[in-house]
Amino acid sequence: xxxxxxxxxxxxxELRTAGSxxxxxxxxxxxxxxxxxxxxxxxxxxxDLRAAKEQNLSAALTDRLVLNESRVEAMAKGILxxxxxxxxxxxxxxxxxxxxxxxxxxxxxxxxxxxxxxxxRPNVVIDSASIAIKSGxxxxxxxxxxxxHSNKVLTQLVQExxxxxxxxxxxxxxxxxxxxxxxxxxxxxxxxxxIPRGGEKLINYVYENATMxxxxxxxxxxxxxxxxxxxxxxxxxxxxxxKVQRPGVCNAMECLLLSTxxxxxxxxxxxxxLMGHKVELRVSDDLKNFHQGLKLATETDYATEYLDxxxxxxxxxxxxxxxxxxxxxxSHHTESILAKNPEVIKKFQQGIDCSxxxxxxxxxxxxxxxxxxGAELGISTSKFHAYGPMGVxxxxxxxxxxxxxxxxxx
Amino acid sequence: xxxxxxxxxxxxxELRTAGSxxxxxxxxxxxxxxxxxxxxxxxxxxxDLRAAKEQNLSAALTDRLVLNESRVEAMAKGILxxxxxxxxxxxxxxxxxxxxxxxxxxxxxxxxxxxxxxxxRPNVVIDSASIAIKSGxxxxxxxxxxxxHSNKVLTQLVQExxxxxxxxxxxxxxxxxxxxxxxxxxxxxxxxxxIPRGGEKLINYVYENATMxxxxxxxxxxxxxxxxxxxxxxxxxxxxxxKVQRPGVCNAMECLLLSTxxxxxxxxxxxxxLMGHKVELRVSDDLKNFHQGLKLATETDYATEYLDxxxxxxxxxxxxxxxxxxxxxxSHHTESILAKNPEVIKKFQQGIDCSxxxxxxxxxxxxxxxxxxGAELGISTSKFHAYGPMGVxxxxxxxxxxxxxxxxxx
Numbered sequence: 141x142x143x144x145x146x147x148x149x150x151x152x153x154e155l156r157t158a159g160s161x162x163x164x165x166x167x168x169x170x171x172x173x174x175x176x177x178x179x180x181x182x183x184x185x186x187x188d189l190r191a192a193k194e195q196n197l198s199a200a201l202t203d204r205l206v207l208n209e210s211r212v213e214a215m216a217k218g219i220l221x222x223x224x225x226x227x228x229x230x231x232x233x234x235x236x237x238x239x240x241x242x243x244x245x246x247x248x249x250x251x252x253x254x255x256x257x258x259x260x261r262p263n264v265v266i267d268s269a270s271i272a273i274k275s276g277x278x279x280x281x282x283x284x285x286x287x288x289h290s291n292k293v294l295t296q297l298v299q300e301x302x303x304x305x306x307x308x309x310x311x312x313x314x315x316x317x318x319x320x321x322x323x324x325x326x327x328x329x330x331x332x333x334x335i336p337r338g339g340e341k342l343i344n345y346v347y348e349n350a351t352m353x354x355x356x357x358x359x360x361x362x363x364x365x366x367x368x369x370x371x372x373x374x375x376x377x378x379x380x381x382x383k384v385q386r387p388g389v390c391n392a393m394e395c396l397l398l399s400t401x402x403x404x405x406x407x408x409x410x411x412x413x414l415m416g417h418k419v420e421l422r423v424s425d426d427l428k429n430f431h432q433g434l435k436l437a438t439e440t441d442y443a444t445e446y447l448d449x450x451x452x453x454x455x456x457x458x459x460x461x462x463x464x465x466x467x468x469x470x471s472h473h474t475e476s477i478l479a480k481n482p483e484v485i486k487k488f489q490q491g492i493d494c495s496x497x498x499x500x501x502x503x504x505x506x507x508x509x510x511x512x513x514g515a516e517l518g519i520s521t522s523k524f525h526a527y528g529p530m531g532v533x534x535x536x537x538x539x540x541x542x543x544x545x546x547x548x549x550x
Numbered sequence: 551x552x553x554x555x556x557x558x559x560x561x562x563x564e565l566r567t568a569g570s571x572x573x574x575x576x577x578x579x580x581x582x583x584x585x586x587x588x589x590x591x592x593x594x595x596x597x598d599l600r601a602a603k604e605q606n607l608s609a610a611l612t613d614r615l616v617l618n619e620s621r622v623e624a625m626a627k628g629i630l631x632x633x634x635x636x637x638x639x640x641x642x643x644x645x646x647x648x649x650x651x652x653x654x655x656x657x658x659x660x661x662x663x664x665x666x667x668x669x670x671r672p673n674v675v676i677d678s679a680s681i682a683i684k685s686g687x688x689x690x691x692x693x694x695x696x697x698x699h700s701n702k703v704l705t706q707l708v709q710e711x712x713x714x715x716x717x718x719x720x721x722x723x724x725x726x727x728x729x730x731x732x733x734x735x736x737x738x739x740x741x742x743x744x745i746p747r748g749g750e751k752l753i754n755y756v757y758e759n760a761t762m763x764x765x766x767x768x769x770x771x772x773x774x775x776x777x778x779x780x781x782x783x784x785x786x787x788x789x790x791x792x793k794v795q796r797p798g799v800c801n802a803m804e805c806l807l808l809s810t811x812x813x814x815x816x817x818x819x820x821x822x823x824l825m826g827h828k829v830e831l832r833v834s835d836d837l838k839n840f841h842q843g844l845k846l847a848t849e850t851d852y853a854t855e856y857l858d859x860x861x862x863x864x865x866x867x868x869x870x871x872x873x874x875x876x877x878x879x880x881s882h883h884t885e886s887i888l889a890k891n892p893e894v895i896k897k898f899q900q901g902i903d904c905s906x907x908x909x910x911x912x913x914x915x916x917x918x919x920x921x922x923x924g925a926e927l928g929i930s931t932s933k934f935h936a937y938g939p940m941g942v943x944x945x946x947x948x949x950x951x952x953x954x955x956x957x958x959x960x
Contacts, residue, residue, distance in 0.1 A: 543909040
């Protein structure tokens with residue numbers, strides 16, 4: 141493991157000095173290879189799917205494993221989108237010249253070596269590799285056992301693409317066995333950052349054992365607050381979109397906060413419509429009688445990321461109370477306010493600390509693709525280094541370049 | 551401890567929403583208070599100095615403890631410089647509008663609560679508090695026992711300034727006892743980042759035990775590489791400045807790399823001049839005979855941050871060998887090249903990974919003050935979140951603000 145990490149570190153040096161054109165050429169080659177090796181990819185994926193069947197993997201997990209022609213095409217398209225993004229390496233983001241002529245610049249550079257630890261979805265191999273190559277970072281991929289054949293063939297295609305463009309195959313390496321995670325987390329000499337992507341258990345394990353910086357997203361306990369002056373015709377579709385479109389993802393709404401001053405008619409309509417979409421509701425006391433058989437929400441409900449067709453609804457007196465509730469139960473992921481009054485909106489924006497704050501829009505927009513990053517490595521809910529979806533730029537850092545002509549310090 | 555941290559977290563919310571003017575007013579009040587309470591500050595400092603004497607603290611450590619009129623004035627001046635810096639909070643650093651009208655912005659916000667753990671120098675209280683207040687962060691200060699009276703009175707003045715401007719005194723809190731560090735490091739619920747500033751032992755302890763992100767600088771094993779085409783008249787003063795001006799600091803040079811193609815006369819002159827400045831030299835084999843009694847450099851020398859008037863000198867065939875040596879022994883702090891050929895300079899810049907890379911300038915410029923940040927919290931040698939000197943902006947992060955008019959995801 142240490143030997144692999146060392147080779148990746150060395151390769152990262154090569155990738156860092158490879159020009160923009162070479163890195164783009166690798167990505168274009170990779171996109172072609174995905175298409176021309178479609179049969180091979182599907183064959184290998186089939187092996188994983190057979191094993192999944194034998195092991196009675198759940199339908200949801202199996203679905204995340206499946207590759208088919210359209211999914212492979214989507215991966216290839218994603219690679220080309222990343223390749224087409226603006227070059228970030230070498231970009232000067234600040235520049236000044238002192239009175240004595242010393243020039244001070246800040247330049248974007250790669251982080252170095254990124255370790256991705258993830259479960260099931262084989263597309264993470266391609267997303268991570270393309271973002272890493274575009275940003276000049278080498279990457280160590282540690283996928284789940286259940287996707288091992290798929291991950292292997294995809295990594296192999298990445299390595300072939302690197303080789304064809306004259307770069308070291310060690311720029312993208314894959315490791316497999318489950319017990320190697322603990323070893324990876326010790327190698328801070330070679331690995332600059334580790335990004336776990338998966339369940340809470342995996343993420344906690346990585347946080348507790350990593351000796352290098354970790355970027356992770358914990359959970360998305362997202363709220364929508366509907367203020368009394370909100371455009372109620374637009375509010376309902378947003379509420380439904382945020383809850384119903386894809387309830388199992390991190391940017392789905394888990395708790396709806398309604399101003400007590402909203403018309404009863406609206407509250408009733410929201411409840412009826414949600415129930416019509418098979419959403420199980422847990423509501424605060426004063427909403428209990430708006431529909432037959434409504435359950436009361438408990439403290440536990442407010443603290444739960446359901447990831448399912450379940451929603452808590454609570455009424456609040458004003459925006460301050462909404463902010464207080466969100467600061468108590470929110471997970472710094474995505475929060476949304478539906479309102480017209482700019483003062484109220486401003487108060488909400490200032491009072492809430494989350495990676496992406498929505499105004500009159502669905503929580504579902506907190507996503508790399510939607511926010512214009514192309515592919516994403518995950519969504520950071522820690523404010524450190526990155527906050528929100530992580531793309532190419534989030535795998536860089538800024539160093540100082542100082543240029544003098546014989547300057548010495550006084 | 552947990553109660554204090556909880557109060558600081560609550561206060562951070564208040565500071566975050568306090569406007570720019572209020573934060574500046576606190577800093578101006580503080581600068582005034584330092585001047586008007588000079589006698590009180592010096593009295594309390596005197597208590598620390600007496601205790602230092604009783605405990606036979608070293609002269610170097612005692613010197614770092616001493617406050618006097620000019621040092622207090624320098625602190626007050628530093629505060630006003632920080633206050634005068636451009637406002638960072640609320641700054642929109644990226645903005646775009648999608649074809650469907652959804653506006654996407656990235657806005658700078660404070661990190662939240664910063665814990666500073668430091669030794670001796672009481673000025674860290676003022677530097678940290680002023681940078682934190684300016685950037686809207688609450689801060690927990692954990693200073694060394696040896697400076698406890700000084701730290702206490704300075705923190706008290708900060709708290710009075712906060713109170714006079716209507717802000718919670720808990721925005722800046724101080725904790726004392728040595729054993730509380732381990733407790734602080736567990737409170738990731740309330741503390742967003744911890745910054746240790748002190749010896750390697752302290753920093754390692756924090757890295758190993760912190761449950762929240764850590765920004766630290768380890769060591770400054772800085773090199774200067776003199777290429778054969780360098781302006782030799784300018785090279786000598788830079789070499790002397792980097793080694794001799796303040797040998798005990800992190801941006802002092804610890805190893806000099808000379809191109810083998812440099813004239814012998816120059817090599818001899820460098821050696822003689824350095825020895826004339828009482829620098830003890832450890833040199834590579836081929837330099838041994840340039841002066842009587844020169845010691846040979848060992849592997850250990852190349853890996854040592856002397857922090858003293860000692861220097862290793864090694865000859866290298868070319869810039870590639872210089873890069874290789876630096877990548878093996880450097881500490882990602884500060885590296886410098888003295889050269890004219892732009893290709894060679896570019897190669898050096900691309901091949902080396904450090905927080906601040908100098909061209910034809912002394913390594914001593916890697917410093918918040920010199921690089922235009924005003925005060926600094928320390929110099930980060932990890933590439934994560936910040937790389938190089940940390941000022942006001944380095945205590946912020948960027949969140950997404952998304953504004954729609956009823957947008958739902960397709």
